[in-house]
Amino acid sequence: xxxxxxxxxxxxxxxxxxxxxxxxxxxxxxxxxxxxxxxxxxxxxxxxxxxxxxxxxxxxxxxxxxxxxxxxxxxxxxxxxxxxxxxxxxxxxxxxxxxxxxxxxxxxxxxxxxxxxxxxxxxxxxxxxxxxxxxxxxxxxxxxxxxxxxxxxxxxxxxxxxxxxxxxxxxxxxxxxxxxxxxxxxxxxxxxxxxxxxxxxxxxxxxxxxxxxxxxxxxxxxxxxxxxxxxxxxxxxxxxxxxxxxxxxxxxxxxxxxxxxxxxxxxxxxxxxxxxxxxxxxxxxxxxxxxxxxxxxxxxxxxxxxxxxxxxxxxxxxxxxxxxxxxxxxxxxxxxxxxxxxxxxxxxxxxxxxxxxxxxxxxxxxxxxxxxxxxxxxxxxxxxxxxxxxxxxxxxxxxxxxxxxxxxxxxxxxxxxxxxxxxxxxxxxxxxxxxxxxxxxxxxxxxx
Amino acid sequence: xxxxxxxxxxxxxxxxxxxxxxxxxxxxxxxxxxxxxxxxxxxxxxxxxxxxxxxxxxxxxxxxxxxxxxxxxxxxxxxxxxxxxxxxxxxxxxxxxxxxxxxxxxxxxxxxxxxxxxxxxxxxxxxxxxxxxxxxxxxxxxxxxxxxxxxxxxxxxxxxxxxxxxxxxxxxxxxxxxxxxxxxxxxxxxxxxxxxxxxxxxxxxxxxxxxxxxxxxxxxxxxxxxxxxxxxxxxxxxxxxxxxxxxxxxxxxxxxxxxxxxxxxxxxxxxxxxxxxxxxxxxxxxxxxxxxxxxxxxxxxxxxxxxxxxxxxxxxxxxxxxxxxxxxxxxxxxxxxxxxxxxxxx
Numbered sequence: 001x002x003x004x005x006x007x008x009x010x011x012x013x014x015x016x017x018x019x020x021x022x023x024x025x026x027x028x029x030x031x032x033x034x035x036x037x038x039x040x041x042x043x044x045x046x047x048x049x050x051x052x053x054x055x056x057x058x059x060x061x062x063x064x065x066x067x068x069x070x071x072x073x074x075x076x077x078x079x080x081x082x083x084x085x086x087x088x089x090x091x092x093x094x095x096x097x098x099x100x101x102x103x104x105x106x107x108x109x110x111x112x113x114x115x116x117x118x119x120x121x122x123x124x125x126x127x128x129x130x131x132x133x134x135x136x137x138x139x140x141x142x143x144x145x146x147x148x149x150x151x152x153x154x155x156x157x158x159x160x161x162x163x164x165x166x167x168x169x170x171x172x173x174x175x176x177x178x179x180x181x182x183x184x185x186x187x188x189x190x191x192x193x194x195x196x197x198x199x200x201x202x203x204x205x206x207x208x209x210x211x212x213x214x215x216x217x218x219x220x221x222x223x224x225x226x227x228x229x230x231x232x233x234x235x236x237x238x239x240x241x242x243x244x245x246x247x248x249x250x251x252x253x254x255x256x257x258x259x260x261x262x263x264x265x266x267x268x269x270x271x272x273x274x275x276x277x278x279x280x281x282x283x284x285x286x287x288x289x290x291x292x293x294x295x296x297x298x299x300x301x302x303x304x305x306x307x308x309x310x311x312x313x314x315x316x317x318x319x320x321x322x323x324x325x326x327x328x329x330x331x332x333x334x335x336x337x338x339x340x341x342x343x344x345x346x347x348x349x350x351x352x353x354x355x356x357x358x359x360x361x362x363x364x365x366x367x368x369x370x371x372x373x374x375x376x377x378x379x380x381x382x383x384x385x386x387x388x389x390x391x392x393x394x395x396x397x398x399x400x401x402x403x404x405x406x407x408x409x410x411x412x413x414x415x416x417x418x419x420x421x422x423x424x425x426x427x428x429x430x431x432x433x434x435x436x437x438x439x440x441x442x443x444x445x446x447x448x
Numbered sequence: 449x450x451x452x453x454x455x456x457x458x459x460x461x462x463x464x465x466x467x468x469x470x471x472x473x474x475x476x477x478x479x480x481x482x483x484x485x486x487x488x489x490x491x492x493x494x495x496x497x498x499x500x501x502x503x504x505x506x507x508x509x510x511x512x513x514x515x516x517x518x519x520x521x522x523x524x525x526x527x528x529x530x531x532x533x534x535x536x537x538x539x540x541x542x543x544x545x546x547x548x549x550x551x552x553x554x555x556x557x558x559x560x561x562x563x564x565x566x567x568x569x570x571x572x573x574x575x576x577x578x579x580x581x582x583x584x585x586x587x588x589x590x591x592x593x594x595x596x597x598x599x600x601x602x603x604x605x606x607x608x609x610x611x612x613x614x615x616x617x618x619x620x621x622x623x624x625x626x627x628x629x630x631x632x633x634x635x636x637x638x639x640x641x642x643x644x645x646x647x648x649x650x651x652x653x654x655x656x657x658x659x660x661x662x663x664x665x666x667x668x669x670x671x672x673x674x675x676x677x678x679x680x681x682x683x684x685x686x687x688x689x690x691x692x693x694x695x696x697x698x699x700x701x702x703x704x705x706x707x708x709x710x711x712x713x714x715x716x717x718x719x720x721x722x723x724x725x726x727x728x729x730x731x732x733x734x735x736x737x738x739x740x741x742x743x744x745x746x747x748x749x750x751x752x753x754x755x756x757x758x759x760x761x762x763x764x765x766x767x768x769x770x771x772x773x774x775x776x777x778x779x780x781x782x783x784x785x786x787x788x789x790x791x792x793x794x
Contacts, residue, residue: 057597064653064657074636082517085490085515085768086490086515087472115724
């Protein structure tokens, strides 16, 4: 008997009026050729040919042990249990919750119930946000905060009703609360279906590839300068400054517009995560590598850049050019004017008690230490941890492990082989009042 | 009927016959003293087979819009009831598959039907209510809403019905619907079995425990340590043993000698996948169990709950229901691929 493919499930949450039903209709009316079952807890006006719509009263079942993390949704277990009793199963299940639903029990159902877990996989939680009203809602209700915290995708809807500036501010606030999620803006829930369905574990990959800074609250560098250079040998000259050393990554082929600088910054964040190569005055700087410039000798120090063909180079430096009077000079000793320059401002506000903690570390972890640490963390703080996701590099395992969890429940499984890619651990926790430093130290102690 | 799926059964299981229904085989039962086997599929097909040969007697399709959820054979063996997502229960004639009564139970799914042991009453559970119907299909009474959807119903005696839901087991007088005993426990009860004398109520709970009460003393106990949700429970005919599925290991609690409190259960360990259906033969201590991978095992048990496998066979799909013929000389298994397989017991 073949092991059947698990049926993916997407949960749609959001306050009344945020546009859940509109998005649901959009998904169902698209010609995707899939057989979708929809489970609703509110009578909607959906009536689409391709879908089976089942209305179920929300039934929240707490366990005798009193643990909120073990609370499940009995109606889902019952309805999904019956949906799987078919030889030709549905391709996809959408669960639309009520506006006031706590997403915890819904998500936990897919971890807690062994029969549901055997047949279904939680593909993602999509939370619709009414851009015009969410600010007030967040102040007033725990449910809307939790719906944001649980989301894999945040659809910032009704953007036409709010100014661009207010939207940016709102997006920053939501990202601070949940750095794991992808934010999609829409006017009338007009979101491409592939942005909300079939996210899978690989979505995390994409999120991390595209925006690794989701994992780093601040850029590890403060300044970037772009210099147009012809082929030749150049001198990077620095005066005495505040520190005896400075981290830097030099990039060739750097663009000068903002997207190019951002792309470069995202790329350099990864280089910064790698161990730095020490470089002494008089040595040549390698491109694309994290280096640590030794600046402890008195007076100006010179390092060298060798450019093979005309290009623009970007210098991503730990400190601003001003602090060390950083200059790039040609062989004749004349300074090259930078073509573009920007400083990176770390945005880090803690207005909301719900926030994200991201840990990114190279190297392998000891599985026993990791289990012990995670076990203790979840036992003590599971109630306050809404979601966690990530990749783990386990010592001696050729494959990377992908894990995800809800409160104190989690699931991990081997994913693709590491191959040539650097072995790295990336974890994101979304929770309430989390002890960031303690968690970082705890994870560090699991590294080999 | 040709043998389609039976895969060289071993031990006391001897090749019998097999047949197919149209979809996931969801419920079944022997009728007319074992002369006929009924099998229903989730799409709403109901099939009657000759119990000895497997020859098809009749088939009805589309019995319940949206799908069929439950079936129960009348103790007399000449009628049976089905229930489905259309909110109806239908009583059928075993001989020709003609509907005798169609009952509108409610607006929700009708997930459970059960005949009283004397065959007088038919109970049906729909959403948060249970309803009892008389011999002519007329409604005798209907309960108030339970705190949650009713997850199981069972008759303790011919005169009393039990229902299980989140947080409690409730007893009702069969004739009047009057509320009787109420047993409470903060947990989601997902399955229920009553001992033959009606004194012990056992429920599987969502938190992977089995909870049971002795009605005479109102004492209750909880058995934990299950690897999965104990959705299958069965008492043997003497009331000595309670077999419970859920994980790969079948756990058998013995009520012999003052147990099961403080005793070690029998552990039947052969399945490679969780066991979600099991059934005792009506006589003797033979238990049949089916795993999610399609393995079926017949066990011979002792009074203390321990046992040995005495027969093994494999189904094409995950076993959904096991039905012993009333004389114990044949075992039928339904599976998720629509297979209906009958073995003779050697």
